[in-house]
Amino acid sequence: MLLQQKLNTYLEFIESGQLYDRYPRTKGRNVVLQVACKFPLSEQANRFVELASAAIAEAGFRLEIAFPEGVEKAPD
Numbered sequence: 001m002l003l004q005q006k007l008n009t010y011l012e013f014i015e016s017g018q019l020y021d022r023y024p025r026t027k028g029r030n031v032v033l034q035v036a037c038k039f040p041l042s043e044q045a046n047r048f049v050e051l052a053s054a055a056i057a058e059a060g061f062r063l064e065i066a067f068p069e070g071v072e073k074a075p076d
Contacts, residue, residue, distance in 0.1 A: 011061070019031070
C-alpha cells in the first residue's frame with residue numbers, strides 16, 4: 001500500500017503540472033518513475049507492478065523497476 005500511495009503522489013505531482021513548474025527542463029521529455037528494489041519481488045508484488053505499469057502507461061508515463069547487481073527480478 002505504501003508503494004501505491006507513493007506512486008499516486010508522484011503521478012499527481014506530474015499530472016498537476018507541478019513537475020514542469022518546478023523543473024522547467026522536463027517539459028517535452030518522457031517521464032519515467034523508477035523504483036529501486038533491494039530484494040526480489042514476491043508474486044503479489046510482481047502482479048502489483050504489472051497493474052501499476054499498465055495504469056501509469058495509460059497516463060502517458062513509464063514505470064521501471066530496478067534491482068541492484070546480483071538481485072533477481074523474481075524469487076526462484
